[in-house]
Amino acid sequence: MTRLGLEGRVALVTGATRGLGLATARKLCAAGCHVYLNYAHSCADADAAVASLGQLGGTATALKADVSRPEGMRTAIEQVAKAHGSLDVFVHNTSSLRPMRAAEPDLDGFRDTLEVSLVPLLSAAPALAEAMTKGSGRIVAVSSSGAGRVVPGYVGLGVAKAGLESFVRYLAVELAPHGIAVNAVSTAKLDKGEATTAPEAARVLATRTPAGRLTTPSDVADAIALLCTDEAAWIQGQTVTVDGGLGLRA
Numbered sequence: 001m002t003r004l005g006l007e008g009r010v011a012l013v014t015g016a017t018r019g020l021g022l023a024t025a026r027k028l029c030a031a032g033c034h035v036y037l038n039y040a041h042s043c044a045d046a047d048a049a050v051a052s053l054g055q056l057g058g059t060a061t062a063l064k065a066d067v068s069r070p071e072g073m074r075t076a077i078e079q080v081a082k083a084h085g086s087l088d089v090f091v092h093n094t095s096s097l098r099p100m101r102a103a104e105p106d107l108d109g110f111r112d113t114l115e116v117s118l119v120p121l122l123s124a125a126p127a128l129a130e131a132m133t134k135g136s137g138r139i140v141a142v143s144s145s146g147a148g149r150v151v152p153g154y155v156g157l158g159v160a161k162a163g164l165e166s167f168v169r170y171l172a173v174e175l176a177p178h179g180i181a182v183n184a185v186s187t188a189k190l191d192k193g194e195a196t197t198a199p200e201a202a203r204v205l206a207t208r209t210p211a212g213r214l215t216t217p218s219d220v221a222d223a224i225a226l227l228c229t230d231e232a233a234w235i236q237g238q239t240v241t242v243d244g245g246l247g248l249r250a
Contacts, residue, residue: 135179172237
């Protein structure tokens with residue numbers, strides 16, 4: 001079991017009851033963290049997610065909050081910090097995809113996508129600065145290759161992720177003096193098993209990936225956990241690409 005020196009640390013992961021969020025919670029829990037799995041809707045899914053993390057070395061707690069609303073995000077952070085005295089790790093993993101073309105944008109959908117992708121970290125920033133008091137705080141935002149490349153139908157989320165990566169850089173500069181490292185991880189299409197959408201496109205991308213397969217949620221979770229270690233303290237404001245080399249292809 002990989003510990004990574006994270007035993008006893010307190011982590012809050014948004015959108016943590018399925019997919020990449022759950023994989024991240026699993027990795028941090030296995031490393032010995034007490035992980036709060038944030039969710040907004042299904043209590044049954046949250047209970048199942050927490051149960052799936054049993055016997056991993058750390059502990060897990062479900063935390064219901066609509067983090068797309070500033071007051072929900074701040075309340076969640078304050079609740080965790082009050083229970084433990086501080087917060088060590090925050091993983092921002094909320095987003096919303098509204099397929100649309102750049103030349104025919106759905107303005108309401110575009111605004112919603114921006115809010116879901118950006119508002120949680122924007123509204124969390126002041127509370128995180130107060131809650132991460134140990135001088136070893138870690139903030140990791142989940143981005144995607146669509147922030148820098150044109151993906152059909154992805155304009156809303158692509159622009160949102162580009163903005164997210166920019167905000168990560170600004171936040172990193174302001175929080176570094178407090179011992180808080182802020183970074184992002186970026187990935188391409190994920191292999192989610194039976195839940196993988198557009199299977200034909202996934203097959204093509206897998207064959208183009210130098211490592212020979214699509215990226216999985218656990219691949220990205222591994223990179224997130226590495227950014228949370230003490231050894232990663234000098235990595236500031238960076239976007240780490242986790243795609244098996246797919247983005248290197250012309």
